Amino acid sequence: MNKLKNIKLNIALMIIVLCVATILSSCKKSNPVTASPPITETTSEQPSTTAIIEESDYIKLDMLIQYQNGIQVLPVIYDVTSVNLKASDGYEIRLDLLLVEGIKYPTYFPRQNETLDSPLIPIPETDSLKYLLCNHHKIYLIDLSVPSIDMLLTEADEDTTYAKSLEHNQANGLYWGTKPILSDDGHYLLYLTNRRNNGKTNDIRLYDFNTKEDILLAKDSYYTDAYISDTTVFYTCKDMLMRIEISSKAKAAVSYSISSNGSFSYPYYIYTTTYYQKYEILNLLTLNVEKGSLGTENSALKILSTKTNRSNTAAFLLLDKQKITLSFVDIQHNKLIKTFVLSDSFRLVYTQWKDNNTLLVSGYEGDTNEKTYLLSY
Amino acid sequence: MKKHTCFRIRFTCIITFLLTLSMICVLSASDYDRAFIQKPINNLLIQALSPYKSAEGIEYWPLCTSKNNQPRYVSGTNPHQGTDLSINVGESIYPIYDGEVIYINKDISAQLGHIVVKSDIGYEESVYIEYLHVIPIDGIETGDYVYTSIPIATIDEYKRYDSHLHIGRVNAERALHYQLYDLFSDTARWKNGSDLDVFSHPNFNSEMNTFSITAYVSSDTENTDYYGGYGRFPMKYITFFYSVNNGTWKNFNITDYDEDFRYSFNIKDLTGAKSNDNLRYYLTATRDNNSTLDTTFKDATYTVAYYPAYYSHPSATLTKDQADIISISITIK
Numbered sequence: 047m048n049k050l051k052n053i054k055l056n057i058a059l060m061i062i063v064l065c066v067a068t069i070l071s072s073c074k075k076s077n078p079v080t081a082s083p084p085i086t087e088t089t090s091e092q093p094s095t096t097a098i099i100e101e102s103d104y105i106k107l108d109m110l111i112q113y114q115n116g117i118q119v120l121p122v123i124y125d126v127t128s129v130n131l132k133a134s135d136g137y138e139i140r141l142d143l144l145l146v147e148g149i150k151y152p153t154y155f156p157r158q159n160e161t162l163d164s165p166l167i168p169i170p171e172t173d174s175l176k177y178l179l180c181n182h183h184k185i186y187l188i189d190l191s192v193p194s195i196d197m198l199l200t201e202a203d204e205d206t207t208y209a210k211s212l213e214h215n216q217a218n219g220l221y222w223g224t225k226p227i228l229s230d231d232g233h234y235l236l237y238l239t240n241r242r243n244n245g246k247t248n249d250i251r252l253y254d255f256n257t258k259e260d261i262l263l264a265k266d267s268y269y270t271d272a273y274i275s276d277t278t279v280f281y282t283c284k285d286m287l288m289r290i291e292i293s294s295k296a297k298a299a300v301s302y303s304i305s306s307n308g309s310f311s312y313p314y315y316i317y318t319t320t321y322y323q324k325y326e327i328l329n330l331l332t333l334n335v336e337k338g339s340l341g342t343e344n345s346a347l348k349i350l351s352t353k354t355n356r357s358n359t360a361a362f363l364l365l366d367k368q369k370i371t372l373s374f375v376d377i378q379h380n381k382l383i384k385t386f387v388l389s390d391s392f393r394l395v396y397t398q399w400k401d402n403n404t405l406l407v408s409g410y411e412g413d414t415n416e417k418t419y420l421l422s423y
Numbered sequence: 424m425k426k427h428t429c430f431r432i433r434f435t436c437i438i439t440f441l442l443t444l445s446m447i448c449v450l451s452a453s454d455y456d457r458a459f460i461q462k463p464i465n466n467l468l469i470q471a472l473s474p475y476k477s478a479e480g481i482e483y484w485p486l487c488t489s490k491n492n493q494p495r496y497v498s499g500t501n502p503h504q505g506t507d508l509s510i511n512v513g514e515s516i517y518p519i520y521d522g523e524v525i526y527i528n529k530d531i532s533a534q535l536g537h538i539v540v541k542s543d544i545g546y547e548e549s550v551y552i553e554y555l556h557v558i559p560i561d562g563i564e565t566g567d568y569v570y571t572s573i574p575i576a577t578i579d580e581y582k583r584y585d586s587h588l589h590i591g592r593v594n595a596e597r598a599l600h601y602q603l604y605d606l607f608s609d610t611a612r613w614k615n616g617s618d619l620d621v622f623s624h625p626n627f628n629s630e631m632n633t634f635s636i637t638a639y640v641s642s643d644t645e646n647t648d649y650y651g652g653y654g655r656f657p658m659k660y661i662t663f664f665y666s667v668n669n670g671t672w673k674n675f676n677i678t679d680y681d682e683d684f685r686y687s688f689n690i691k692d693l694t695g696a697k698s699n700d701n702l703r704y705y706l707t708a709t710r711d712n713n714s715t716l717d718t719t720f721k722d723a724t725y726t727v728a729y730y731p732a733y734y735s736h737p738s739a740t741l742t743k744d745q746a747d748i749i750s751i752s753i754t755i756k
Contacts, residue, residue, distance in 0.1 A: 320562035396480040
């Protein structure tokens with residue numbers, strides 16, 4: 047009898063533990079952000095219903111072409127010099143400089159350079175003299191007028207120094223400053239760091255170039271892509287799109303159902319809802335969502351967007367095993383502008399906006415034949 | 424003490440003892456299970472693209488923090504079955520070749536989101552590449568065909584491991600790991616792929632009887648020289664094990680290497696083998712746990728990597744039968 051009672055007690059205890067665990071787990075899932083207005087969805091004219099037109103007014107070249115910061119770096123057509131720079135933390139780099147119309151542009155040759163890990167990001171309105179460089183998870187400021195290099199984000203405070211964070215760091219690294227994103231006017235730098243938490247969770251921080259203030263925007267958060275408007279930081283994280291007001295640091299969700307396979311073109315975020323065919327355009331200010339689809343059910347979508355003062359344009363690359371198709375879409379009106387069908391068996395390497403009107407698509411036809419298309423709308 | 428309480432304690436003790444015993448048995452038995460395949464691809468036409476790049480396609484070459492086949496002093500496979508790349512949370516990950524998703528684990532609760540992509544790259548067999556500790560992009564399913572220009576995942580946040588990408592080349596069953604270096608042999612930033620595997624680019628010159636191979640490790644724990652020093656550390660020595668005409672297995676150590684961590688020596692001179700002798704060989708690379716550079720490895724007990732890589736956790740020397748399985752046969756000129 048006692049044994050039976052004991053078994054019953056054990057079962058009751060297990061049920062209680064399971065209930066508590068379930069409650070705790072559901073509590074963890076709830077998001078501590080402020081409520082957002084509901085998203086209204088409207089389906090506009092579907093670009094996919096428009097017949098794909100093959101255009102012939104494109105330029106096709108038998109070579110790989112790559113641009114960085116508006117300058118052609120591959121193949122090399124400009125004179126190249128180099129400069130060696132050393133930061134105060136001991137980091138030494140050799141910068142290759144392209145001489146274009148009397149101005150030196152630093153560049154990055156991905157498969158050759160032994161000291162540089164990533165391209166440089168020009169800081170707007172500095173006459174191409176100041177750049178950001180992210181190397182081994184530290185952000186450096188390069189000033190070509192000196193020339194000099196140094197860590198932009200130094201010690202946060204006495205308790206959070208680089209050396210102390212490194213001491214507590216585990217297997218795969220201290221990310222002191224990564225994923226730099228600049229505002230269009232060069233006023234703000236958004237970045238991620240796990241220094242406060244000794245190599246564990248990341249924080250989102252904002253550096254103000256005018257005041258030199260380094261602001262903690264969100265603890266234990268991260269982003270995949272972001273855009274900084276005059277007053278607000280918008281960022282994607284998993285299937286969420288969030289906003290943080292810079293002045294108040296108030297955080298709110300814009301959407302819980304986006305994909306990180308997308309692109310900002312303020313005030314829009316355009317993204318794929320599946321890997322294939324379908325996309326959505328979210329207006330970050332009105333929360334209106336426009337839907338569309340392109341190509342066939344086998345067309346994987348790659349999106350690159352651009353914007354001018356008057357328009358927002360997305361370039362959709364539709365990839366399937368047979369061919370690549372490029373469609374330009376007017377984001378504001380969700381309308382197809384123009385479509386190009388590229389050659390068969392094309393292996394894409396570079397996809398870049400050469401300017402606001404022309405997309406460069408570069409890669410290999412067959413296995414090894416280099417090809418570049420310059421396609422304008 | 425009540426009778427049922429005594430029974431419960433005894434029962435728990437017996438179960439714990441049996442579990443411990445079975446774990447010990449499994450661990451010791453699995454040391455010589457096969458975990459690796461060493462089968463280099465020579466003259467590969469299509470070099471892989473980096474899994475980490477900008478949306479525009481400009482490739483980045485992140486620091487390798489733990490190489491494939493590397494003896495380690497951290498938890499996880501030892502030697503390491505795959506390569507760790509230092510990439511922070513949220514970064515997009517791209518497949519290194521176009522191909523079909525043959526396996527996907529979307530359960531990210533333990534930071535074990537996982538994708539395997541099968542690619543045909545003009546080589547005699549398909550290449551399977553795995554991406555681990557990631558969050559698969561919404562909408563990707565098994566059977567989908569994915570492209571190098573579109574991200575398949577983002578790096579997951581810290582749950583059990585610091586955020587990073589574990590990348591490996593596996594077989595179709597995802598049980599055995601191949602070397603990775605030959606897929607990136609044109610990438611200077613990763614020392615022509617050598618940053619990814621402990622042993623790389625072996626070469627036997629049959630005319631001169633010379634043998635050369637690159638061997639070094641990367642840091643896999645905190646190290647103040649780690650960032651400035653790119654995490655590359657020399658081996659204490661490599662050991663050449665050989666058997667001439669099926670005779671007794673012998674060995675010698677090589678300690679000299681060049682600035683690219685390449686070891687070169689004349690097999691005929693050092694083994695005493697004669698022309699037309701058949702010679703079988705394998706190598707070990709011993710990690711230096713007294714290194715003043717690679718200081719964080721000093722207490723590790725397991726220190727060797729094998730070429731050819733084969734066993735899951737072999738000891739520093741092999742029995743004749745174990746050696747026979749992995750050895751490579753050459754004829755001395």
